Amino acid sequence: MGQTRNIGFVGHSGSGKTTLAAALLEQAGEREVQLDSSPEEKRRGYSIDLAVCSCNWKDTKLNLLVAPGLGEFIEETIKAAYTADLVVLVVHGEKPVEVVTEQAWEILAKAGKPVVVFVNMMDLPEADPDKALDALRAGLNAKFWPIQWPVKEDGELVGVVDLLSGEATGPKGKIPIPEGIKGHVEGLKGQLVEEIASLDDALAEKFLSDEEITAEELASALAKGVAEGTFVPVLWGSATGGVGVVELLDALRALAPAPEIEEVPRLGAFNILSAPYLGRIAFVRVTGGELSEGNAWIHLRTGNKVQIRDIYTLRGTKLEKSGKAAGGDIAALGKLEDIALGDTIAVEGAEPYPEPPFPKPVFSRAVYPKSQGDEEKLSTAMRDIVSTKATLKFERDNVTKEAILSGMGDVQLDVVRERLKNRYNVEVELRIPKIPYLETIKKQATAQYRHKKQTGGHGQFGEVHLRIEPLPRGEGFQFVDETKGGVIPQQFIPGVEKGVREAMQEGVLAGYPMVDIKAVVFYGMYHPVDSSELSFKIAARQAFKLAAEKAEPALLEPIMLLTVIAPEAFTGDIISDLNARRGKVLGMESQDGKTVVKAEVPLAELLSYALDLKSMTQGRATFQMEFLRYDFVPAQLQEKIVAEAKASHEG
Numbered sequence: 245m246g247q248t249r250n251i252g253f254v255g256h257s258g259s260g261k262t263t264l265a266a267a268l269l270e271q272a273g274e275r276e277v278q279l280d281s282s283p284e285e286k287r288r289g290y291s292i293d294l295a296v297c298s299c300n301w302k303d304t305k306l307n308l309l310v311a312p313g314l315g316e317f318i319e320e321t322i323k324a325a326y327t328a329d330l331v332v333l334v335v336h337g338e339k340p341v342e343v344v345t346e347q348a349w350e351i352l353a354k355a356g357k358p359v360v361v362f363v364n365m366m367d368l369p370e371a372d373p374d375k376a377l378d379a380l381r382a383g384l385n386a387k388f389w390p391i392q393w394p395v396k397e398d399g400e401l402v403g404v405v406d407l408l409s410g411e412a413t414g415p416k417g418k419i420p421i422p423e424g425i426k427g428h429v430e431g432l433k434g435q436l437v438e439e440i441a442s443l444d445d446a447l448a449e450k451f452l453s454d455e456e457i458t459a460e461e462l463a464s465a466l467a468k469g470v471a472e473g474t475f476v477p478v479l480w481g482s483a484t485g486g487v488g489v490v491e492l493l494d495a496l497r498a499l500a501p502a503p504e505i506e507e508v509p510r511l512g513a514f515n516i517l518s519a520p521y522l523g524r525i526a527f528v529r530v531t532g533g534e535l536s537e538g539n540a541w542i543h544l545r546t547g548n549k550v551q552i553r554d555i556y557t558l559r560g561t562k563l564e565k566s567g568k569a570a571g572g573d574i575a576a577l578g579k580l581e582d583i584a585l586g587d588t589i590a591v592e593g594a595e596p597y598p599e600p601p602f603p604k605p606v607f608s609r610a611v612y613p614k615s616q617g618d619e620e621k622l623s624t625a626m627r628d629i630v631s632t633k634a635t636l637k638f639e640r641d642n643v644t645k646e647a648i649l650s651g652m653g654d655v656q657l658d659v660v661r662e663r664l665k666n667r668y669n670v671e672v673e674l675r676i677p678k679i680p681y682l683e684t685i686k687k688q689a690t691a692q693y694r695h696k697k698q699t700g701g702h703g704q705f706g707e708v709h710l711r712i713e714p715l716p717r718g719e720g721f722q723f724v725d726e727t728k729g730g731v732i733p734q735q736f737i738p739g740v741e742k743g744v745r746e747a748m749q750e751g752v753l754a755g756y757p758m759v760d761i762k763a764v765v766f767y768g769m770y771h772p773v774d775s776s777e778l779s780f781k782i783a784a785r786q787a788f789k790l791a792a793e794k795a796e797p798a799l800l801e802p803i804m805l806l807t808v809i810a811p812e813a814f815t816g817d818i819i820s821d822l823n824a825r826r827g828k829v830l831g832m833e834s835q836d837g838k839t840v841v842k843a844e845v846p847l848a849e850l851l852s853y854a855l856d857l858k859s860m861t862q863g864r865a866t867f868q869m870e871f872l873r874y875d876f877v878p879a880q881l882q883e884k885i886v887a888e889a890k891a892s893h894e895g
């Protein structure tokens with residue numbers, strides 16, 4: 245076998261990436277091509293995970309990484325962009341620049357990857373190549389050059405002309421170029437030759453002095469321009485009509501740069517999936533060395549030596565045992581212990597496989613198993629699922645004790661819910677999470693409590709005088725012993741502190757943990773026989789509660805730092821919406837025609853922000869949020885929360 249090329253397919257949902265990949269595989273002779281084959285994908289009718297497949301075209305093995313286009317699955321676009329050596333941006337002929345087209349374009353620019361644009365759906369009546377080209381150039385603000393032109397006959401797409409060779413081909417081979425477009429095609433060819441010549445100094449000189457430039461010279465300058473990212477060729481076709489498919493295969497073979505092969509044997513797990521009958525499969529890019537079954541390499545994250553067991557190569561959409569994989573290739577590994585997304589397995593001394601810049605989760609829901617007793621099963625299954633995705637997180641909230649699943653939006657979380665059921669047989673319900681409120685005090689107060697109990701024989705006695713004071717936000721808890729003259733013997737002081745800490749676990753307002761309090765024990769009494777650590781603990785607990793009630797207890801809520809990036813037209817709507825969410829806008833700036841709004845907003849107002857922002861901006865805005873600090877809940881709201889807590893306590 246000859247060379248290998250790794251190619252990504254990204255673009256907006258519904259642009260036809262999956263259909264196109266299937267057409268390419270079938271054209272290259274692969275059979276039983278099955279994409280979007282997970283039960284969740286079948287039911288929904290669109291892609292969810294990054295699909296990895298492969299075909300041989302002439303002397304070249306083409307590994308295809310096909311991303312889903314729904315915005316919430318953007319991490320798969322990032323995986324494809326960073327793993328592949330060339331990426332095909334698939335766009336819709338009638339509406340080439342959609343939300344995820346723009347996002348993918350930004351990701352590709354950041355990743356510095358060569359790009360080819362494939363304008364799909366050219367069979368549709370409204371798909372006009374001149375308009376599509378204008379839309380691409382305006383929307384993505386880059387030079388795009390058609391290297392082909394679509395051929396329509398009586399309004400029907402029949403093939404494409406290769407502008408450099410001047411040959412037109414359809415699904416069944418050569419076709420004539422209709423008279424009506426000959427002139428236009430000639431003009432485009434002239435522009436193209438000039439543009440390609442400008443990519444190379446020697447060619448530019450030849451062009452200017454009207455010397456003949458050979459087809460080979462043009463082809464190699466074109467490939468160089470693509471590889472360097474200075475030239476973005478545009479190709480056309482219809483995945484369902486089989487138009488432009490052979491031509492795309494040829495173009496990929498000619499234009500995709502060879503994978504870089506490192507000296508140090510290493511592989512990076514860029515995608516993890518569950519395959520029917522095979523279980524968990526890690527798709528790896530072998531960046532150096534040759535991988536063989538039986539290799540014992542080091543799992544860099546765990547530090548353990550791992551035996552490489554089942555090595556598969558991709559054949560169409562199927563996995564075939566191969567026993568080895570060469571540097572530069574993509575392989576699938578089975579039965580790898582403890583493998584998570586982004587892991588590196590390598591010989592000693594190797595650097596970890598670089599992690600692409602994935603976004604952080606922005607949407608959370610609490611997970612409740614439908615049948616009690618499924619908690620254990622749920623956490624094992626969740627650990628499994630979450631370790632395959634960069635944008636999913638699962639953790640227990642320390643305050644509310646809820647199990648929280650976080651991701652990019654409701655669709656992604658719903659897919660997890662479905663997978664839990666289909667694969668792990670755990671049924672769960674997703675609920676709006678409780679807010680992890682905290683309680684604190686606003687002023688100083690003192691209180692005392694005597695714990696005394698006579699239960700025949702040995703009694704219990706302890707008296708504690710406590711002063712509590714507010715601490716600055718985020719200071720937590722401080723305990724000070726100011727007693728003098730042994731009014732409380734030293735050995736019982738720890739009991740006092742324990743009592744206070746226990747009392748703080750459950751606040752006096754609504755039962756939330758209390759924070760940012762300094763507690764000072766300044767006086768007390770003991771009994772030579774009946775006192776014990778326990779007696780003082782009980783006394784301190786009660787004294788604290790009494791003091792807290794007098795110290796103007798107040799609720800604290802988490803405040804998030806929100807960063808919204810949206811087209812300028814939405815700025816007004818976004819800001820007034822943030823005001824309605826009790827947000828405080830910190831600043832706004834312009835960045836490449838977009839507005840970046842930064843604001844502080846209470847978490848309680850952001851529980852469905854991912855959905856609301858999406859509908860407010862037709863999905864054209866993105867946002868991030870991170871925890872900033874806790875701050876007081878406004879009085880009216882506090883009253884409501886306290887009343888609700890009391891009601892649920894009694895109910």
Ligand SMILES: Nc1nc2c(ncn2[C@@H]2O[C@H](COP(=O)(O)OP(=O)(O)OP(=O)(O)O)[C@@H](O)[C@H]2O)c(=O)[nH]1
Nearest residue numbers: 257258259260261262263290291312313365482483
């Ligand atoms: N008319 C026409 N329909 C097409 C073409 N390519 C794909 N389609 C149809 O468009 C729909 C979406 O195609 P997919 O291949 O699933 O699109 P996708 O880009 O993979 O979508 P996501 O997985 O959501 O990102 C399907 O119904 C396809 O049959 C085309 O060239 N012409």
Ligand SMILES: [Mg+2]
Nearest residue numbers: 261262291312
């Ligand atoms: Mg798809």
